Amino acid sequence: MIFRRQYILFALICFWWPASPLCAIHTAAKEFVVVIDAGHGGNDPGAIGKISREKDINLKVALKLGSLIRSNCKDVKVIYTRNKDVFVSLNRRAEIANNAKADLFISIHTNALAKNNTIKGASTWTLGLAKTEANLSVAKRENSVILYEDDYQTTYAGFDPNSSESYIIFEFMQDKYMSQSVRFASIVQQHFKTICRRTDRGVHQGGFLVLKASAMPSVLVELGFISTPEEERYMNSKEGVDNLSRGIYSAFLQYKEEYQIRFASGEYSDSSNQPESVVETTPPVVNHTPVAPSKPAETKPTTEAGPTPKTMSIPQPADDKIIFKVQILASARQLGANHKEFKGLQGVDNYMEDGLYKYTYGASENYNEMVRLRKSLTGKYVGSFIVAFKNGKKMNINAAIAEFKKKNNKQ
Ligand SMILES: [Zn+2]
Structure with missing residues (x-):
């Protein structure tokens, strides 16, 4: 019963939150640009589950997230790298964000693990050198989409997504946006855990080409495991899509609020601005x-x-x-x-x-x-x-x- 009361209270907060001053308070401030990147698309299905494909889950959550921001934050410009089922190259995704001089880039993906159908949970990634083999394999899987691109060897300067040696390029990083990216990633995980009640699989670093090419704070979200039937069903349900997108949305609100407070006070701790x-x-x-x-x-x-x-x-x-x-x-x-x-x-x-x-x-x-x-x-x-x-x-x-x-x- 106590739980139920808390749930109702929580639902009320969620219902009211969009109308709260969090978004309205800074309407006079500079327009904040967020690029939402639904991973994969077109002939690249991403990870394949029993009843669905990653590209469709990513797109549903991306569109829902964008519509939440658009309808509640008048001072935010939302740009999608794709809003339908089409193929977009990794470089093009980053280019869209760079051309828009975006303040934040959110790439949305769905995880998969071969030979494991019980692992659960969401994780958020920032650019860096993967610390474990398991982390490296996530980056390898996501980067291997470049194999769908013609002439990928030229475009990505001989980068072989499946060769561990290729990932040495991520050892040397421009760290300009690192602290902001990690901050946003941490808030996303916090909200997945507390608001969405998802298993928290933490914030990690990985050599993701799409993040490397983006010149702004950027993260890649792995919503859950399509290879785990329970999570696949959840991510394909309306409840799952609404819940996960609301988790990222509320993290976005908090991040933007922090960003604007620091920016306005002149105490912005990150060098990028x-x-x-x-x-x-x-x-x-x-x-x-x-x-x-x-x-x-x-x-x-x-x-x-x-x-x-x-x-x-x-x-x-x-x-x-x-x-x-x-x-x-x-x-x-x-x-x-x-x-x-x-x-x-x-x-x-x-x-x-x-x-x-x-x-x-x-x-x-x-x-x-x-x-x-x-x-x-x-x-x-x-x-x-x-x-x-x-x-x-x-x-x-x-x-x-x-x-x-x-x-x-x-x-
Ligand atoms: Zn993916």
Whole structure:
């Protein structure tokens, strides 16, 4: 009975939630763009169950999720990579999201496991190197859809979705959107568990091509196992589709709310939304004072990209000095100073965060200098971005830029 009362209360909250201020509160803010990607389609059925095909489940949940957002969040633009049963290549899906300058990319899939018809639960994935064989096999299965594409070897630069060796490319990551992706993935799992009452199979990393090509926070959701008859029936029922899409929808609301609060307060902790343009100061910044005695970094001409900056100060962290650096790469293992992923850059530094080595290039108190440096590196590292440190600790980039601006306007 208590359970029933809770259920009714929960149903009421769900019913009212769309009308709650969560969506309306920020209608004046910048339009938020979400791309919903129903996995597979057309001649690519995805995983096949006893009574259904993955592509149809994915599409039903994607459309339901999109309609929930469209009807309740007037400040959100919803874009589908497909809204009917058609084949869309993986690169094209990412291209749709990139062209739309989406704020979030949600790819919807259904899991399957050979020789197991009892495993249950939903999982959410972000881009990274799979930590286990089982995780790798999920990425392999989802990436193998490129085999349906003509000329996939050229399009995906010789990537073989079924060869474990191919997945080495996911070892070196642009980590620009990682923290936001992991945050959204965690909320999705939380809501699957508490709202949808699904078995929580957690947040994982995997080498998914579609996520690699998307230049925004992005996740891939595995709704459940089509190979488990009970889950297959559930995912094909109206109740299942409604419940799962509502779980992702409520996670979306929470994520968007968090995003807008951080954005509005200027305390956005992720670097992906920093302006990354030269900050106007009065008088203009002309003095660059390195914290440590200026020591020009060795520069080595390379044939791979444009000129490397001639001098690079390597300041050490000092009291209350903010040091800006350009982050170029993240990796699960430590790389030697001359590793080929550094593309000839000398003096690459690193710090540890979230169990990853994060590699930076250049260092200066002058934010504008790092903006120019980052621009000069775009030929080598498309996804590079600026990070800030104070007393040797990473700090909020927007707060660092604000301090830089304040300090230089005072002079
Ligand atoms: Zn799939």
